[in-house]
Amino acid sequence: MSLAAAPALASAAPPLSGGNTQSSSDTAKTSGATTSVDATTTTGATTATGASAGSVYSRRSIPQPDLVPGAANGTVFTYATTGADHKPRQSSGVLLTPFGSVPAGGFPVIAWAHGSRGLADGCAPSVRPTVADLDQARTWLSRGYAVVSTDYAGLGTAGTPQYFDTDATARNIVDAVRATQSLRSDVSRRWAVVGQGQGAAAAVTLARIGQTLGGSTLDFRGAAASSIPAQFSSLLTKLGPGTVNLPAGLTADALYTLSAISSARPSVDVVDYLTESGRSWLNRAAQLCVADLTREVDGISLGSLFSKPLSGNRELAGVLEAASVLPVRGFTRPVMMTQGLVDPSVIVPLTLNYINDARMADRQVSPRPYLTLSADSANRMADNDIRSFIATTMR
Numbered sequence: 001m002s003l004a005a006a007p008a009l010a011s012a013a014p015p016l017s018g019g020n021t022q023s024s025s026d027t028a029k030t031s032g033a034t035t036s037v038d039a040t041t042t043t044g045a046t047t048a049t050g051a052s053a054g055s056v057y058s059r060r061s062i063p064q065p066d067l068v069p070g071a072a073n074g075t076v077f078t079y080a081t082t083g084a085d086h087k088p089r090q091s092s093g094v095l096l097t098p099f100g101s102v103p104a105g106g107f108p109v110i111a112w113a114h115g116s117r118g119l120a121d122g123c124a125p126s127v128r129p130t131v132a133d134l135d136q137a138r139t140w141l142s143r144g145y146a147v148v149s150t151d152y153a154g155l156g157t158a159g160t161p162q163y164f165d166t167d168a169t170a171r172n173i174v175d176a177v178r179a180t181q182s183l184r185s186d187v188s189r190r191w192a193v194v195g196q197g198q199g200a201a202a203a204v205t206l207a208r209i210g211q212t213l214g215g216s217t218l219d220f221r222g223a224a225a226s227s228i229p230a231q232f233s234s235l236l237t238k239l240g241p242g243t244v245n246l247p248a249g250l251t252a253d254a255l256y257t258l259s260a261i262s263s264a265r266p267s268v269d270v271v272d273y274l275t276e277s278g279r280s281w282l283n284r285a286a287q288l289c290v291a292d293l294t295r296e297v298d299g300i301s302l303g304s305l306f307s308k309p310l311s312g313n314r315e316l317a318g319v320l321e322a323a324s325v326l327p328v329r330g331f332t333r334p335v336m337m338t339q340g341l342v343d344p345s346v347i348v349p350l351t352l353n354y355i356n357d358a359r360m361a362d363r364q365v366s367p368r369p370y371l372t373l374s375a376d377s378a379n380r381m382a383d384n385d386i387r388s389f390i391a392t393t394m395r
Contacts, residue, residue, distance in 0.1 A: 060077070228326070331362050
């Protein structure tokens with residue numbers, strides 16, 4: 001099965017099927033479907049050069065055999081958005097619609113904001129979805145929602161992934177939702193975002209600025225976030241030769257972030273703070289998708305990657321502070337924040353502290369900590385709570 005078969009670079013090359021998930025390193029299947037140009041554009045917000053944000057550049061229907069179970073129709077598309085450098089970018093995405101009668105106003109839209117998937121074009125979820133991507137698509141389709149997912153600018157499209165910039169990721173999500181309005185007539189203006197990891201940070205940010213970004217053309221209702229990477233920028237700047245080992249998932253995230261910054265902002269000079277081994281791992285991070293990188297970094301000595309503390313790089317600290325610090329107040333839409341006690345992708349105490357701070361600072365926050373040592377139990381409780389939360393916000 002596949003989430004989509006999206007063109008990796010919006011080119012004429014045969015798109016790749018998402019039949020392989022990132023739980024394996026098998027080669028993806030090739031689909032013979034081609035990309036066609038779509039002239040339809042949307043109005044409203046604009047990119048830095050005045051192009052209409054969310055304008056659809058190309059679209060292609062997903063063949064029925066390649067659709068996620070529960071999807072009646074699917075479209076892969078490229079669209080206009082903005083990068084962390086505030087310059088116009090293209091991103092790729094997937095829109096899936098469910099079976100059943102179309103409700104008044106169209107199927108409400110869930111934007112699935114995925115977590116870390118990698119920096120290489122072949123890691124884009126539209127090309128190589130993870131188990132989580134497929135599960136989320138199936139789950140929300142079964143509940144009667146249309147599902148849209150963006151690869152994020154630079155991942156599967158031209159340019160450097162803006163992996164480290166939460167605001168840019170949030171804009172990519174809104175513009176993907178905006179694109180749905182010209183892709184199909186049976187999708188609603190009403191939408192909510194469900195995010196995990198990197199996508200959770202974007203979801204939290206959207207609870208603050210999503211309605212402003214979407215403007216009058218969209219009706220943003222709320223956000224649900226799991227595995228929120230709280231204080232990640234502070235954690236990153238503390239890395240150095242004496243760093244103790246972190247969970248493999250966090251090590252992979254750190255390498256992805258440093259690799260993306262090194263590529264997008266060469267003046268930050270990340271490489272100067274790395275050992276030869278660290279430089280080698282930075283290159284590996286630019287090539288490997290998340291499952292493979294996480295497996296390979298498991299057990300490595302994190303401190304051995306650094307020749308000197310990152311705390312000495314003030315420009316890096318400034319970039320991270322501006323791009324990835326999460327808000328604790330000022331939310332304009334309801335936001336549910338869930339977290340279990342067992343989670344290798346975040347520092348759980350930091351995330352729980354963040355959720356508590358946000359709960360105390362803003363009444364829009366619905367905290368859901370799950371005090372169980374069973375990750376499966378926590379995930380089931382989170383899914384149940386998020387389902388109820390989304391149903392309420394979408395009314």
